[in-house]
Amino acid sequence: MTIQTPNKTLTLASGTRYAYFHYPGSKQTLLFLHGFPSTSHDWRFQIAYFRSRGYGIVAPDLLGYGGSSKPLNPEAYLGSIMSADIISILDHEGITGPVIGIAHDWGTYLLSQLACRYPSRFSKFVFLSEPYGPPGRAMDVHRINKTTKRQMGFEQFGYWLFFSEDGAGKTIGQNKESFLSLVYAENPSIWKTSFAPVDGMRQWLATGSHTHLAPYITEEDEEHHYKAFGNDYSGPVMWYKRGIRSLGSEEEKEMLATGEIKNGGRIGKETLMITGLKDVVCTSARARLTMKSNVETGKLKVVDLDAGHWIMLEKAEQTNSVLEKFIEEGVGVKSVL
Incomplete structure (x- = not known):
């Protein structure tokens, strides 16, 4: 099998370069954000599946990875900076309508920042393995x-x-x-x-x-x-x-205090959490507790799969099925938490 690499690049005004997959589609665009230590290649099974079904695809190599820039100062990896970069990619591709954000591992930190800072650019959120990261929380x-x-x-x-x-x-x-x-x-x-x-x-x-x-x-x-x-x-x-120093958390506290981050940082849109029951670091129990506390009542669905950390690779078909059902039907009445 020939490994595909990102088909687009964009250099921002800041000089930061991003490599990413972009495939326009007849349906809504899905934004895939990978984790550590990976690239957009982590989403190979999902990109192929949803592209074949008419969905638009954007899947960047995130900052520090693959064909994208790799700055060596933690301050470059602030949520405020990286989330603005992702929005710039969407804008560059003319994607102005709301997308569905899908993230795994450290990608969920970036999706969390996007959810807080640019909620109007998203219609739904999906977190795999690692749950939503509420703003303004220091890491101990x-x-x-x-x-x-x-x-x-x-x-x-x-x-x-x-x-x-x-x-x-x-x-x-x-x-x-x-x-x-x-x-x-x-x-x-x-x-x-x-x-x-x-x-x-x-x-x-x-x-x-x-x-x-x-x-x-x-x-x-x-x-x-x-x-x-x-x-x-x-x-x-x-x-x-960046994470161990909680860089950016003080700014997020100020944004919460001024109301710039709405709803106390809670997600108000339909959200799916997919956990791996064999994941010993990003545990299902922690994910459920975190998501239930930070997503509005009636907007959350949690699905546990018999997998380790790399859910979308280990259980690709099941992951695609769960994603597709959520994308098309939302949380569903019987599965609301």
């Missing part, structure tokens, strides 16, 4: 790790500490085969011991450990990944460097 990784160590037996966000260190991106790049095998592991439970805990990832890479890749990652997918990232993941880990 140490508190989370302490709590999850007590409740779950391991630090759920221990890897944040490693990814936020100077040189982490180069360390990953020097051990990319080991890294990729863990990120896309066939057995998702290995994340409990070797991915999530404090120093788990560091030790995995230092010892050159490997595990079986999940069957949905082909040799071509591996080659695409290595070509996209080379030997340096410094751009992608900037998302963690």
Whole structure:
């Protein structure tokens, strides 16, 4: 199978360059936002499926990834900046009507920012694995790790500490085969011991450990990944460097106080949350609690799939079916939370 790469590029007035897929369609446009450590290639099964059904597609390599710019300062990854960039891409392509935003992992942070800052540009929202991120919340990784160590037996966000260190991106790049095998592991439970805990990832890479890749990652997918990232993941880990410092949260608090962010930051449009029951980091339980607290009553649907973190790859057909039903029918009376 030939790996497709983004068919469009756009350099913004700021000098930032984005590579992205854009396919016009006869139906509404779907905006796909990938996570870490990925590119728009993560959405290959969804792009093919929905494009064949007449939907418009926009799927960028997000900032720090693939064919897009890779600034090395965390401040460049503020939600205010990146969300404005995405709107600029839509404007450039003449997409002025509301789109459906679909995001996975770190892409959900960006979709959350878009939902707060540009709600009129969206008709529906879909979050995969990681839930909506309410505005104005500071990230306390140490508190989370302490709590999850007590409740779950391991630090759920221990890897944040490693990814936020100077040189982490180069360390990953020097051990990319080991890294990729863990990120896309066939057995998702290995994340409990070797991915999530404090120093788990560091030790995995230092010892050159490997595990079986999940069957949905082909040799071509591996080659695409290595070509996209080379030997340096410094751009992608900037998302963690910004996140661990909660950069942008004070501005969001001010926007909430002035009413610039409406509805107290709660989502007022139909929203779908798809979780993976085998995901040990972005757990289904946490996603349900977060979404129920931050989406207006009657606007939320949650679907749990028997999958790990990479839902749209591992369960591509089911994901497409769930997405299509939500896109066409909304949350539905019987599934409202």
